[in-house]
Amino acid sequence: MAALLCSLQDHRDDVNCLALSDRFLASCSGDKTVRVYSCEDFRELRFSPLRAHAYGVHCCCLSSCGRYLASCSTDARTILWSTGTGAAVAALEHPARAPVRVCAFSPDARSLLSGACDGTVAVWDVTSKTLQRCAKVSEGSVLACSFSPCGQMFVTGSSQGELHLWTLRMKTLHTQREAHDLGVNCCHFCPQMSIDGQAVKFRLASGGQDNRLRIWIISQHATAGYEMSLLYTLSAQSAPVLCCAFSFDGQLLVSGSVDKTVTVYDANQGELLHTLTQHDRYVTACAFSPCMLMFASGSMDKTVNIWRIGDGNAGASEPLKMSVQGRKSLGYSRTLVSDWSEEDVSEWLCDEGLEALVDAFRAHNIDGAELISLNTETLTTEFNIESVGLRGRVLRKIKDLRSSLMDSDVPDEFLCPITRELMKDPVIAADGFSYEREAMESWINTPNRSSPMTNLPLQTTLLTPNRGLKTAIQRWRSSH
Structure with a gap:
């Protein structure tokens, strides 16, 4: 059974990609931001949202070492962020300034891929923040990439419909022509690999414009090189498949589609287990936790849903469900900021971790209309907020509210x-x-x-x- 734990509704535009680690959930959007949440209670971190991209953010990923978050954008940059402080560590500009559609860390977090609309893939050294190599891999846009669990090779998928297997030095190992008719939208290596005689075998999932989710077997032979064979074609979704992800143990496979559904499959048998219909628009992103049967899905409806797969321990997730859903059930979240009451403002302050300011705001009878008009001078002289850090945090939150109010009115x-x-x-x-x-x-x-x-x-x-x-x-x- 797949149970919805909570729904996050902080982005003001399409959610384009999600990344999950044992500590963080990251989401990126057409609203040019990357948001970061704690996996303990799915509250947004104090330094979130991250703002440095000039255009919409297409993809984000978290490093296995836990130190870095990467995001890429139409602005031709892949930005490395510190997960500890939210600071931008490096801005890696793609050669020829082509819009960057996808990025992925290697399992050892030493390398970072970025794939662009000009058909090129760049390999970056994470430690030195320098470009190692860049090569043309497709005549179409590179829309998907994934590292193998061994970290010695990676796959790219493009709008031309082919899948390419590469070494880190950009040597071609295998090309699967017409993997998906009309284009490949996503791909993901299973974290588990197996040894069968003299061959090492990997599983790769890919989704395409042909409404199909496919599972491939990539075999690495000691003498015969690499070969790729089709294991399953999964056709439960009726429109293009935009995202896919294996569970940490390789037992499950999740995918999202233009038909607004999230599907969960038994990855070993190729059998459909669940079809989830809670999203109102295209499902553009999905990601599994690396340590438990929990995954996230993101959509053009601007929401991120967190799901738990029933494994006999459903009771263990109940406290999380109550604490996070309680945050989103507050009345103010369904009302325009300008219409908030004083009580709504107090609830908002508590929800943002600013409980210490509730009494002061109540004493000044601050409602929604007053809240979005506050400035640095008012917070300093009338509210006596002497802490520069606290004032800055309040002003950033108010700025987000103003933006959401403005954006909600624009057709x-x-x-x-x-x-x-x-x-x-x-x-x-x-x-x-x-x-x-x-x-x-x-x-x-x-x-x-x-x-x-x-x-x-x-x-x-x-x-x-x-x-x-x-x-x-x-x-x-x-x-x-």
């Missing part, structure tokens, strides 16, 4: 799909979608001229002004 069609910002000079591209001119011009100024929305090749780079949309945006701005 989605007025936002550029690339920057997720209100467009000033919208243009129509060959894929039929409208974008901010500057953002789209930067996007198509790469060797791989694919659509940001569909990943399919653009037939032309001609951009046509969308004057009707521009007028509608100007009218909306005037009225607001």
Whole structure:
């Protein structure tokens, strides 16, 4: 049985990727942020959200050593963050400044992959924060990558539909043509490997635009090299499969789809165990805990759901379920900030770990409208908050509230799909979608001229002004 433990609703745009370690849950979004939570109670850490990317964040991953979090973005950078402080340790710029779609740490946390829209993959040394090598691996966008559990090889998947197996020195070991019709969206190595006679065998899951989730066997022979064979084709989902992940013990496989479902399979038998339908939009991300039968799923509905797979110890997870769900059941989370009562503000303060300020805010009769108008001077002179760190923390939380209030009013069609910002000079591209001119011009100024929305090749780079949309945006701005 798969039980929903809690639902996190902090992102203001699509959740694009998730990462789970024994201590942290990380999520990234089109809202340009990475959020980090404690796995003890799924409360957001004090330094979260992380803000350094200029555009939406496509992928995030956590190192096995526990020291680093990596995130990559359309801004062509892969940023290394400290999980202890939230500080940006390094900003690794992809060669040719191509938008970066995926990133992955090696099992020993010494290497980091980044795959880009121009079909290249870069291998970075985590210790020195330097580029080790970069090579063209596909004619399409690199949309998926995963290290083998031994750390000596990795797989890439692309919009062209093929899977490639590589050494760390970028030597090709095997190519699986037409692994998925119309493109590979995700891939993940099973953490477990086996030895069968003279061969070492690995399992790899991949999901594609063809609505299929596949499990492959990759065999490494002492003399015959590598071969790849199909074990199962899983077709429980009726639309493209966007994400997949094995459990830590290799027994289960989870996937998310455009059909809004999360599916859980027996990875050994290829049998469907659960179909979960709690998400309202495309399920774009999933990740298993490395130490227990718990996983997270993320969606374009802006939520992250935490699930526990029943294993006979359901009672052990009950305290976690109560504490985290209690946080999200508060009334203020379902109300616009500007409409919050004084009691809602008090609940919000407690929920953010600012209980010490509740009495002061109540004494000044601070409701939602007053809360979002507070500034440094007011907090210092009227609330007597002398601690610079505490003032800064309160102001960052208030800034997030202001942003959420503003974003909730902007019609989605007025936002550029690339920057997720209100467009000033919208243009129509060959894929039929409208974008901010500057953002789209930067996007198509790469060797791989694919659509940001569909990943399919653009037939032309001609951009046509969308004057009707521009007028509608100007009218909306005037009225607001």
